[in-house]
Amino acid sequence: MCDVFGKEDTMQKYVEEMGSTSLCKASDGAGCSDKEKEFIAKWKGAEGIEAQLTRLQGMTGSSMKPELKKWLGQRLNILKQLAAAPKEEL
Secondary structure (H helix, E strand, C coil): CCCCCCHHHHHHHHHHHHCCCCCCCCCCCCCCCHHHHHHHHHHCCCCCHHHHHHHHHHCCCCCCCHHHHHHHHHHHHHHHHHHHCCHHHC
């Protein structure tokens, strides 16, 4: 019998460690670190989100320290949410 309890937590930690995504919700700041909240405040409603998103996506294949790779993934996640959100939601 397969034990499904605890697997979600393990997967969540793995995803966060790999930096490919974050549980940070840009619309209300739920699950966001202080650093992510500052980044959201800087870009919420700002012009140039698409250009910044393109710039950061271009960096994804670059060699970098794990903590910088994680921060890159977190910023990409936030910008994707902000770019996709209806303007009245922001």
